[in-house]
Amino acid sequence: MGAESFGITDLDALEILDSRGNPTLRVSVELSTGQRASAGVPSGASTGSREAVELRDGDADRYGGKGVTRAVSNVNGELAELLRSRTWSALAEVDRAMNDADGTGNKARLGANAIIGVSMALARALAGTNELYTYLRLGGTSPRLPVPHFNVLNGGAHAPNSLDFQEFMIAPIGAPSLPEAVRAGATVYGRLRSLLQDRGFATGLGDEGGFAPDITRPEDVLALLVEAIEGAGYTAGRAGVAIALDPAASEFYDDGSYRVAGESLTSTEMIERYAQMVADFPVWSIEDGLAEGDWDGWVALTERLAGRAQIMGDDIFVTNPAIITEAIGRKLGSSALIKLNQIGSVSETLEAMRLCRDAGYTQMVSHRSGETEDSFIADLTVGTGCGQLKSGAPARGERVAKYNRLLQIAATTDLPYGLA
Numbered sequence: 001m002g003a004e005s006f007g008i009t010d011l012d013a014l015e016i017l018d019s020r021g022n023p024t025l026r027v028s029v030e031l032s033t034g035q036r037a038s039a040g041v042p043s044g045a046s047t048g049s050r051e052a053v054e055l056r057d058g059d060a061d062r063y064g065g066k067g068v069t070r071a072v073s074n075v076n077g078e079l080a081e082l083l084r085s086r087t088w089s090a091l092a093e094v095d096r097a098m099n100d101a102d103g104t105g106n107k108a109r110l111g112a113n114a115i116i117g118v119s120m121a122l123a124r125a126l127a128g129t130n131e132l133y134t135y136l137r138l139g140g141t142s143p144r145l146p147v148p149h150f151n152v153l154n155g156g157a158h159a160p161n162s163l164d165f166q167e168f169m170i171a172p173i174g175a176p177s178l179p180e181a182v183r184a185g186a187t188v189y190g191r192l193r194s195l196l197q198d199r200g201f202a203t204g205l206g207d208e209g210g211f212a213p214d215i216t217r218p219e220d221v222l223a224l225l226v227e228a229i230e231g232a233g234y235t236a237g238r239a240g241v242a243i244a245l246d247p248a249a250s251e252f253y254d255d256g257s258y259r260v261a262g263e264s265l266t267s268t269e270m271i272e273r274y275a276q277m278v279a280d281f282p283v284w285s286i287e288d289g290l291a292e293g294d295w296d297g298w299v300a301l302t303e304r305l306a307g308r309a310q311i312m313g314d315d316i317f318v319t320n321p322a323i324i325t326e327a328i329g330r331k332l333g334s335s336a337l338i339k340l341n342q343i344g345s346v347s348e349t350l351e352a353m354r355l356c357r358d359a360g361y362t363q364m365v366s367h368r369s370g371e372t373e374d375s376f377i378a379d380l381t382v383g384t385g386c387g388q389l390k391s392g393a394p395a396r397g398e399r400v401a402k403y404n405r406l407l408q409i410a411a412t413t414d415l416p417y418g419l420a
């Protein structure tokens, strides 16, 4: 992100719908050069308690309180006035000014949904006629096509079934190219559908497009995924198609216990359960294996599975540079999930990624369970070269928009594919 000087002549927001049918914002911006761009704002369901605050109207008569007309007004009023009032030298400067104007430290007054929408639209406008990923760079890191992590089986807060773990993803780490990785994802997904149908399970979909059958034990799902991977003709494991988990454990942590498939486990027992899963199945990454408040457990999990699985923080890190800095100091986790709206600006997101990279923590850019058709995160992943993206199943328009954007970049460049 260079130190270009620019003016902003127009900023406006609109209330649109996300993939769950809830309201969200689309923000449009115009630069003094005439360059226009817009961006759609995502929204999570299993959120970390320290995420930047999404502003919702709270008017029960309209969208059950979920309307975003106050956030829209903040863009069209206060933020438009601020952004049009002077010239700017960099996106980070605008992001800082919006943060300062908000004044709460967690974007609660103006709304993280308002601020991230402006920040994303502005990044896209500043990219101008260049590809967005060429603008979203981390100094010292080369662009790369990521390993897509396809969430093919959903539970937890994303599906109305009895499965406690939220996400089971397949990751074609061993694929020779991005198009072959996408083909592997779609082929395994299709094979999984057939297996579920053959066994009499429902093939309805969860929020992120994965199937949501009534299977209870995570190990039973893992066995099914290995069968689907091999049945589709791939090797199960890092040389072919591996598995990544996002249990989203804060959602099943209650009163000091992890409640999984009818059992009540201590933090130590939960860690041993993961160690066994990693030994028995090709699980290469575990996101939010423990609850966001269980910091001692996180340190123990990181140590226990060091060198065997990527231990990734989502709810616990919330893409927050200050929290990530503290976690790095305590050797907590080895990887961070990166979500733009958790921290609420593009430049703070890039700062979080830079901190991780410099500390040797891997990063995976992520969609939210409530999405729009915007493919911004595909460019963010490629530009930063972090090598990992999760965007749900290889089905449903708002999810495949990101994978299709990767295919388009792959077709027009010779960027390398794979983990960073």
Ligand SMILES: C=C(OP(=O)(O)O)C(=O)O
Residues within 6 Å of the ligand: 043, 044, 045, 046, 047, 246, 248, 314, 337, 366, 367, 368, 369, 370
């Ligand atoms: C994408 C996720 O879900 P949500 O957007 O509901 O937080 C996640 O937990 O990683």
Ligand SMILES: [Mg+2]
Residues within 6 Å of the ligand: 246, 248, 287, 288, 314, 315, 337
């Ligand atoms: Mg998560």
